[in-house]
Amino acid sequence: MKAVTYSIFTVLLALIACTPKTPSGELINQKASLPATFSVSDLHQKVLTAVINKKEHTMSLLYGDAAAELALKSAIPAQATNFSFTLVTWQQQDDAHWFGARIPGDLISVEKLAKKGADASLVYQKLSGKKLTTVTDTTGTAGRIQFMLSQKVSILP
Amino acid sequence: MKKFLLVSGICVLIVVACLQLIRPKIDHPPVTQDFEAPTAVKVILVRACYDCHSNETNLRWYDKVQPVYWQVAEHIKDGRKGLNFSEWDKLAPAERKAKLWEAVNQIEQGAMPIKSYTFVHGDARVSSADLAVLKNYLQGMVKSAPGDTAKIHDRDLQLQTVGRTGGNKDAKTLNGITYIPDYGNWQIMSTSDRFDNGTMRVIYGNDIAVKAVKEHHINPWPNGTVFAKAAWDQVEDRNGNVTTGAFKQVEFMIKDAEKYQSTRGWGFARFKTPQHIPYGKTAMFTHECISCHEPMKDNDLVFTFPIKN
Numbered sequence: 001m002k003a004v005t006y007s008i009f010t011v012l013l014a015l016i017a018c019t020p021k022t023p024s025g026e027l028i029n030q031k032a033s034l035p036a037t038f039s040v041s042d043l044h045q046k047v048l049t050a051v052i053n054k055k056e057h058t059m060s061l062l063y064g065d066a067a068a069e070l071a072l073k074s075a076i077p078a079q080a081t082n083f084s085f086t087l088v089t090w091q092q093q094d095d096a097h098w099f100g101a102r103i104p105g106d107l108i109s110v111e112k113l114a115k116k117g118a119d120a121s122l123v124y125q126k127l128s129g130k131k132l133t134t135v136t137d138t139t140g141t142a143g144r145i146q147f148m149l150s151q152k153v154s155i156l157p
Numbered sequence: 158m159k160k161f162l163l164v165s166g167i168c169v170l171i172v173v174a175c176l177q178l179i180r181p182k183i184d185h186p187p188v189t190q191d192f193e194a195p196t197a198v199k200v201i202l203v204r205a206c207y208d209c210h211s212n213e214t215n216l217r218w219y220d221k222v223q224p225v226y227w228q229v230a231e232h233i234k235d236g237r238k239g240l241n242f243s244e245w246d247k248l249a250p251a252e253r254k255a256k257l258w259e260a261v262n263q264i265e266q267g268a269m270p271i272k273s274y275t276f277v278h279g280d281a282r283v284s285s286a287d288l289a290v291l292k293n294y295l296q297g298m299v300k301s302a303p304g305d306t307a308k309i310h311d312r313d314l315q316l317q318t319v320g321r322t323g324g325n326k327d328a329k330t331l332n333g334i335t336y337i338p339d340y341g342n343w344q345i346m347s348t349s350d351r352f353d354n355g356t357m358r359v360i361y362g363n364d365i366a367v368k369a370v371k372e373h374h375i376n377p378w379p380n381g382t383v384f385a386k387a388a389w390d391q392v393e394d395r396n397g398n399v400t401t402g403a404f405k406q407v408e409f410m411i412k413d414a415e416k417y418q419s420t421r422g423w424g425f426a427r428f429k430t431p432q433h434i435p436y437g438k439t440a441m442f443t444h445e446c447i448s449c450h451e452p453m454k455d456n457d458l459v460f461t462f463p464i465k466n
Contacts, residue, residue, distance in 0.1 A: 022455050024373040029347060033465035040466045041344040041367055050359050050389075052350050054301065055397035061348055061359070088466070092350060097453065097460045099265055099292060100258045100353025104464060154359075154389060154401040155315050156341045157324040157431035 032090050032104035038132050040110070045086055048072060049154045052092075059104055060089040062151055069153055077149040081120070085113040085148050106130065113148050180223070181230040186212045190246035198294045201287045202242065204280060205270050206260070209236030212243035219277065232274065239448055251354070254298065258353045259449055261291045266452030299352050303393045311403035312392060315431055319404075324433035331440040334426035336433050337409060340385035346370070346463040351388070356405055360461050361385040370463045377422070377457040382412040384461070404431050410459070420447060421458055 034040055045063035049072075052059045063086040064072070071080030093105030110127045124145055126135040188211075194202070208214050209232050220229045240256050241247075248256065263269040264283050275282045283291075302308075328336040343361035350357055362370070365381040386409075390402030411417070411424035425446035427436035436442060450458040 021376050021457075024375045027375055027456055027459075027462060028370060028373065029462035029464045032347075046342055047345055047359055047361075049401055050348050050357055052357060052391070052399035053397055054393065054399060059348060059350055061345060095349065095460075095462075097266070097456075097462070098349075099262050100295070100351060102350040102352065103347055103462060152400065154387075155312070155319055155404040155431070156387065157315075157319045157404055157433070 029104060031093065031106050034088070034107065034110070035130070035132055038110060038127065040086055040088060043084075043086060045084065047154075048085075049151050051151065057092045057102075058089050058108060059092050059102070060087055062087050062148065071149070072151060072153050078122075081115055081117065083115055085111075087111040087113075087148055107132070109135075111144060111148065113145060180226060183214065183216070183230050183233055185214065186243075188212050188243040190244065192242040192245045194294065197290050201283065201290060202260075205264070205283050205287075206240075207242060208278070208281070209233050209270075209274070210240045210242055212237070212241065217278075228273070232271070239445075255354060258295060261288070261295055263452060264288060264291065268452040295353070301393065303395050303397075305392065308390045308392050308402045311390060315403045319431045324428075324431050326433075328428055328433040328435050330426040330428075330435040330442075331437050332420075332424065332426070332443055334409060334411065334424050336426075336428050337383065337385065340383075340387075340407065340409075343367075343385065345466060346384060347461050349461075350391075350399075355391050356388045357391050357399065357401060358386055358388045360463075361387070362463070366463075370465055375457070375459075375463065377414075378412050378459065380413055380415075382410075384410045384459075386410075386461075406430070406436075407433075423450075423458055 040063060043063065045065050046069065048062045048064045048069055050059070050061055065084045067080065067083035068085050071077040071083045074080055088110050089108045090104035091106045091108055092102040095101035095103045107130055108128070110132055112123075112125045112127075114123050115121070116123075122145060124141050126141075126144070127133065128135045191211075192199070192202070203211075208216075214233055216229070220226065240260060245253065260269070265288060270278075270281050270283070324336070326336060326338050340361050340363075343363055344367045346360040346362040346366060348357070348359050361384065363381075363383040365379055366384060369375050369379050369382060385407055387407045388405040390405060391399045392402035393399045406427055406429040408428075409424070409426040411426075412422060413424060414422040417424040420443045423446075425443050428434065429436055447458075450460070453460055
């Protein structure tokens with residue numbers, strides 16, 4: 001009897017003492033995560049700015065190297081050289097942890113824009129969907145290049 | 158044995174009776190300005206929140222019995238300090254909005270009303286229908302302002318001045334956290350569209366944080382993890398494109414289970430404006446941080462869902 005009482009007491013104490021922790025995997029935003037084949041953090045580019053489109057309900061981060069940052073700060077970005085941009089765009093989703101916030105949801109695309117060498121032309125590439133497959137259709141490319149080069153670097157004092 | 162139980166029982170009764178004589182004071186300060194809202198909203202907040210979050214505390218007889226009374230007094234003291242609907246005039250308009258969104262989030266995440274309170278005061282529970290009413294009320298406060306000239310002006314003014322003046326790189330909060338200048342070069346944890354207060358945010362993580370995400374070791378986050386959350390005004394054009402406007406603030410969370418043991422393993426800091434003005438009138442400002450992050454207690458107090466990138 002004493003043993004039973006002791007066991008019950010121990011179980012109750014364990015139940016009170018243990019705080020159920022959410023498994024790490026559930027706290028990672030899997031929907032928005034990039035596939036292992038494309039790791040933007042390995043490019044070591046800096047986030048230059050963030051953009052939201054309220055009509056499309058999308059959000060994007062524009063990454064770039066040092067030359068890309070200088071290009072956006074120059075009068076005519078298209079005339080700059082040796083720069084590399086990466087624009088990652090997600091569909092928005094409600095933040096389950098904060099009513100009043102939206103966070104990245106499904107990964108829509110990664111767009112890369114680079115110009116290497118003074119005489120080189122702009123190279124634009126678009127990867128689409130969760131698996132980031134290459135998009136060969138070039139419709140709208142000029143507009144996307146214009147969009148990326150027209151961004152202003154966020155104020156980060 | 159029976160005699161022993163009888164004597165013990167009498168002793169307990171005497172102690173409980175004596176405890177009734179020791180009573181912390183629960184005052185009822187004047188209502189300087191009551192919170193105003195549509196009746197459907199007000200009714201819910203009065204029922205669920207006002208006992209601890211207003212000067213119109215309604216104590217039932219069972220709240221006045223010791224040792225419960227001590228706990229009740231403590232809840233009221235802390236509750237009024239965190240949010241007081243009877244002194245609404247003491248909050249700036251932006252603070253009022255922020256407090257309301259925080260309150261509804263606390264309710265939604267199950268942190269408020271506190272469980273021990275609703276256990277005794279069943280009528281204070283907030284049903285899902287009640288919560289929908291509150292959320293709908295807040296949604297009605299969200300205003301989109303394409304081409305907001307004031308925000309564009311603020312951004313342009315900062316662009317002109319920030320390059321010249323810069324922020325105070327040695328700024329330090331009252332809990333001893335110094336501004337971290339190079340967070341802008343860190344990798345990204347996530348980004349958020351805070352439509353509740355018209356800001357947009359980028360959450361940066363240091364190398365330890367990035368590695369922890371890649372290895373799925375984020376609950377708890379490893380010692381040495383640092384997050385920086387920068388916030389800007391949202392500047393919206395007529396096509397729905399929103400870009401970063403004036404820089405508002407940067408907040409840091411630094412994980413050191415030992416050093417920041419008193420604040421649950423995290424060092425909290427906030428530096429406001431491009432001048433990096435440390436937030437907090439006293440070192441106790443961290444109570445506010447903990448209180449807001451409390452609903453994330455099962456997630457190592459972290460709100461952000463990091464993105465593997």
